[in-house]
Amino acid sequence: MPVLAQIRWDVDPVLFELGAIQVHWYGLLFTTGFLIGYLMMYRFFTWENRPLPDLEPLFFYVIGGAVVGARLGHIVFYNFGYYILNPIEIFYVHQGGLASHGGGIGIIIALYFYARSRKKQPYLWVTDRVVIPTALAGMFIRIGNVFNSELYGLPADVPWAFVFERIDTIPRHPVQLYEALAYGTIFVVLFLTYRFYVYRREQDGTPLHGFLSGLFLVLIFTARFGLEFFKAPVSDLVNVLPIDMGQLLSIPAVLLGLWLIWRALRNASALRAAD
Template sequence: MPPLLHIEWNVDPVLFDLGPVQVHWYGLLFTTGFFLGYLIVQRMFVWEDKPLRDLEPLFFYVIGGAVIGARLGHIVFYNLTYYVLNPIEIFYVHQGGLASHGGGIGIIIALYLYARSRRDQPFLWITDRVVVPTILAGMFIRIGNVFNSELYGLPADVPWAFVFEQVDAVPRHPVQLYEALAYGLIFVTLFLVYRLYVLKRAQQGEAQHGLLSGLFLVLVFTARFGLEFFKAPVSDLVEVLPIDMGQLLSLPAVLLGLWLLWRVKGR
């Protein structure tokens, strides 16, 4: 039998090396995602006549909440023992190791703190705006995972399977790209709902806070739940349950999203 078609992947995660400073693909893509997110939120503030001076503190709240939450989520949910034994590596964010569930929790806490002092930007108002660029940043982060040869999928015999040579010689599902594609589609969906419905309602003084936040939670974590079936396990939970940690953490997020959508519909 001829060998199965697959894609050999052996890209150096370091884009270029400046001696004491290394620029990683992951870091570049992470920064690009959040920079584009900043520009999107800036346009939202202009369209809705919100003070642009609030963008800088909002940006730092979101970045801080996302990075700290995602890093702590990865450590606590997936690899606590390793980081207890190697505490210095907690700070190696540039090498990857960010959990989207933890990042979501971190952003929620950060936005709650941000909204407390701004009456014109209630908590659900600001979350509805921030979730749109957040999922775009998530798409770039998943592409960064490909460059880091991490969060790869299970062995596969599909023609587009990747062999991550820095891991092993096994063709695998490029589940990072599956997830990046899903996030890109969700971003387009949320942005269109914002432009065609939420923005118009807001300009008419008939805003329904929570719609985009609910859609975000339902769409993103339903996609995450399904794609986890293609992903190599990163926790030991699959040894005792038919689902892994990522799927378990996705369930409450989907339920919260459904509750937000029900709340909006009721109003």
């Protein structure tokens, strides 16, 4: 086995302690991702002359939807039987157990309630902007998973394999880093598409509402589907099907994304034809 296949990872997930309060790397990275997202949304609102006082409620809608959705997604999709028998542990978020699919669904629902009382911010206009920093936040969260030694990959003999010593002594794919790299790349693609395509079309009077949301779903969940093949199973579905729960849930997300892209382009073409 290559020498570099022994990258030993035994970092304490707790960054520091203040009395009885523990500050975790995961929490710091989670918070950093969403704070950067807030600053990005501030820039989008400024560019497009949207009311800045709406930023604070938008921020809390996104955070609330992400956390509640991710927790419920973990419970429903991955460990429903356990939590039925131990309902009090539903609230033990500090012990881990957040599902990205559930977090995505939570944000989608939360943004519906945010946008329905703001006629100048259509629902798909909002989601098109929110998905850009969401991809970046996903990158930070996956790095946080590395510090928690969770969501690790299958055994591997590649030169960059990690030994998560808090788990076992087996070299594994650092699939969390694969996902972080994928999400970071997707963030760049989304931002450049917004700045040099969607934003310009909006200024020309032919908005593409839903285009970026669809592109986000297609790219994120295609990447997620492929990278799940390198990840240690977290559900029993692989005993029944050749794919796991994460891949199964990614399929409708990709299909929805393709439909949103098609719908946005169709509506834009109809607007141009009407002119």
